[in-house]
Amino acid sequence: MQRGSLAGNARRNNKLDFGDFGLQVLERGWITNQQIEAMRVALTRHMKRQGQVWIRMFPDKPISKKPLETRMGKGKGNPDTWVAVVRPGRVIFEVKGCSETIAREGLSRAANKLGLRCRMLKR
Amino acid sequence: MASETITVTVANRTETGKNANRRLRRNGSIPCVLYGKNIDSRSLTATAKDIRVAIDHPAVITLAFSGNKETASAVVKNVQHDFLSASILHVDFQQVNRNEKITSSVPLELIGDPVGTHHGGTLDQLFHTLEIECFPQDIPEYIRCDVSKLDLGDSITLAELDVPEGVVIVSGNPDTTVAHVLTPRAAEEDEEAEDEAEPEVIAKAKKTDDE
Numbered sequence: 001m002q003r004g005s006l007a008g009n010a011r012r013n014n015k016l017d018f019g020d021f022g023l024q025v026l027e028r029g030w031i032t033n034q035q036i037e038a039m040r041v042a043l044t045r046h047m048k049r050q051g052q053v054w055i056r057m058f059p060d061k062p063i064s065k066k067p068l069e070t071r072m073g074k075g076k077g078n079p080d081t082w083v084a085v086v087r088p089g090r091v092i093f094e095v096k097g098c099s100e101t102i103a104r105e106g107l108s109r110a111a112n113k114l115g116l117r118c119r120m121l122k123r
Numbered sequence: 124m125a126s127e128t129i130t131v132t133v134a135n136r137t138e139t140g141k142n143a144n145r146r147l148r149r150n151g152s153i154p155c156v157l158y159g160k161n162i163d164s165r166s167l168t169a170t171a172k173d174i175r176v177a178i179d180h181p182a183v184i185t186l187a188f189s190g191n192k193e194t195a196s197a198v199v200k201n202v203q204h205d206f207l208s209a210s211i212l213h214v215d216f217q218q219v220n221r222n223e224k225i226t227s228s229v230p231l232e233l234i235g236d237p238v239g240t241h242h243g244g245t246l247d248q249l250f251h252t253l254e255i256e257c258f259p260q261d262i263p264e265y266i267r268c269d270v271s272k273l274d275l276g277d278s279i280t281l282a283e284l285d286v287p288e289g290v291v292i293v294s295g296n297p298d299t300t301v302a303h304v305l306t307p308r309a310a311e312e313d314e315e316a317e318d319e320a321e322p323e324v325i326a327k328a329k330k331t332d333d334e
Binding site for chain 1: 206251
């Protein structure tokens with residue numbers, strides 16, 4: 001799979017659809033499956049299993065990588081990781097069933113796992 | 124119900140399309156449209172300042188056309204916001220007849236601190252806006268609901284809402300839940316654990332009896 005384009009803004013999934021609070025990405029980039037899992041763990045542990053969490057992205061793009069100390073050529077590398085492509089405005093997490101204080105802190109902890117600027121949305 | 128009538132000065136808009144509308148927004152105006160029953164839709168423009176006042180006002184507003192003395196009664200039907208900057212992109216006005224009922228959506232505001240939240244519960248609001256049917260002049264600013272008496276597991280349905288006279292909620296059937304206090308999951312699990320533990324105790328007790 002080629003790298004693809006990150007141009008433009010999120011035309012879909014750019015507002016709250018399920019929860020009362022959400023995390024919106026303000027920059028463009030790739031979010032790996034490890035980052036998504038780290039964010040989910042940070043958020044749900046802070047929420048202490050209260051409420052409900054929606055993950056509104058999915059890492060469906062395989063990224064290949066050549067092994068270390070390998071010469072160029074000899075074909076394409078093997079799939080190494082999976083990423084979700086996000087563009088500015090994309091809502092990546094939604095939360096419902098907890099207080100605003102808990103949601104704000106939880107989403108902030110989740111955003112710290114990400115190398116992209118984010119902001120919290122409130123219904 | 125808002126008693127004052129707000130007047131928004133609008134002008135006919137001849138240019139349409141994204142480039143013309145972007146130019147308008149850069150100059151502090153906002154593109155709008157007026158439509159209604161038995162009238163042709165008209166493309167309009169208004170100043171952003173007037174629009175901001177109008178969209179906070181749920182009742183009937185008066186549109187005054189600049190250049191002539193024409194006016195129209197209308198309600199704000201839809202507002203489009205930019206999802207990144209939250210600025211207003213476009214506003215839909217619906218022309219109304221004061222003698223004909225219209226369908227409109229109004230915000231549902233929950234007031235009070237539920238009793239259940241002091242016992243660890245969380246208030247869950249399932250509806251944030253309600254579809255209502257009424258005469259244009261009767262549109263309330265919001266529908267308020269006191270939830271301070273809700274304990275853990277209690278809920279409020281559409282039928283229990285206190286709506287102003289002449290207003291009918293058309294959002295769903297009367298049994299539809301609009302808000303409830305959720306029992307904390309940790310507490311539920313503790314109760315389940317206790318329930319599971321009880322039979323074991325009985326079994327042990329029986330064993331000791333047998334012995």
